[in-house]
Amino acid sequence: MSQLLQDFAGRSAESRGDAAALVLGEERLTYGELDQLSDRLAAQIVDAGCQPGDRVAILMSKRPLALVAMQAIMKAGCVYVPIDAESPAARAALIVGAAEPALLLAAPEAATLLDGLAESSTLPPVWSIETAPVEGERVRSERARGEWDLDAAPPGVRVSSDAPVYLLFTSGSTGQPKGVTITHHNVIAFTEWFVKQFDSRAGERVSGHPPYHFDLSTLDIYTAFAAGAELHIVPPALSLDPHRLAAWIRDSELNRWNSVPSVIAYMTKFKVVAENDFPTLERLMWCGEVLPTPILIEWMRKLPHVRFSNLYGPTEATVVSSWYDVPEVPASETDAVPIGRVVDDEELLILDEELRPLPVGEVGEICIAGVGLSPGYWGDPERTAAAFPPDPRSDDGSRIYRTGDLGFLGEDGLFHYRGRADSQVKSRGYRIELGEIESALRSLEEIQECAVVGLDGDAFEGVSICAAFVGDEEVELPGLRRRLGELLPSYMLPVRWIQLDELPMNLNGKVDKLVLREKFLAAAKQRVGVR
């Protein structure tokens, strides 16, 4: 019988059923409880008529029961689809419309979002993951925990390991989020590599920071379950409070902290890390964007007992495709941290626009081949074909993934990242297509034309999203921002705005984004000058 993703936690339940699997504040769930609860929920999901391959959406903030939901959906042979519970209803509706879930597992606090969703979408049955029901104006849960947490035999459904296990929706340049399909085998291959590479062990305390619609959460969850480790879920309220976040890392006695650069930079800004802080911490890893070297140097000097690892990889190739253990404090603040070496059974290729290989040292597009490759975007063969062309080196049907990232292979045998080839930006770890913001802005009636650019800020800010637009009359900005917030999650909202009589055009008749960037830079300087 081939292995499936839910088996990692299942095996840890057999070998260490009484050990803690999930911790959030005072709440603890052992591997045995995780296994039993997910068996029960899985039995109800099958009983309700869900078939193998059906999608089941998850709409809840981070909590131990969210992991019960994921395990249960897999045990029922279904595909889980985490939806950002902070997302506006209009965007969640696009995801529900594309994924067509047969069932929606939600937390009671998702009632408002569900009401909004029900205005434009036909929703499947909703169940509450908690004892309290979901009680909205339009949407009520059919079952709550009292109705699903009942003694039941595990359903015993086994799908193929090449079957989809989850869909993660990322920003799409046309305004429609793209559902990246990931298989059991994709995640199992990654998890086995990780556990071996980083010597994950039973009882180790690791952090769960990113929300579940972000693929880095996959790393936290399954590497912990595979090793029989304790997954300490970072309480959502701490993300804005660097002092309490640092205290939480100390008090949880974390051994491995899986972070993102924006959080590390935020903590640096508030000076929350002392010399030799976090004595139990063994490894700090980050993923999702570039960690500025000055910040890395400061942390490495303060925490000489910690190993620092940079991980690189797009969602389409399953969490991580290359990694780099920083061997010593970088000599210079201007040295960029390499993205390092490729993970087992994957390849990183540096190709030109015609997908021909480039020599060592030359910058080209980073393309990925191997076991991590997603089968493609859910229900979107066109975009799948464009992003996953045939491997130019072979005609056996194997594919590569074009990341859109630029990079090169150094003489040192390490891969190095050099920015983006298109208008995708990263902000606070989120992958954002500027085209998605433009498309949402254009749909507002007061906007005639618009263009959105990313402006590199300081180490902490990362990329600032700046919107220029042409409107009928003078547009009141807070109102405009609020209306855009009904279409986009808050991390996509522009932080700077300019209203223009017309957008600057270049000789090709396209919006001149270089000129726009200059305008935003000039406006920012002027603002500082006034004060």
Add this chain to the structure above:
Amino acid sequence: MSEQNPPVDRVIALIREALTVEVPDPDLDLVEADLIDSLALVSLITEVETAFGVELPLEDFDIEKFRSARQIAEYVDAARVSGGAP
């Protein structure tokens, strides 16, 4: 330029200008209402420091006292009294 006792409405105007966010109620919890995130918080701290000529020490910054326009105005006052930079 600094001024004495920043009134709440000046803080509201500053939030509007710096973050493009309308604050409907001086006691509204801006974090709870999802109107500020970490990025907005840091730029707001900088803007407040510049506008009111105070230094808000980040080493012991307490977000719990910086969640509404009224709280921010009080925080600035307290920072002045405790000897923040002029």
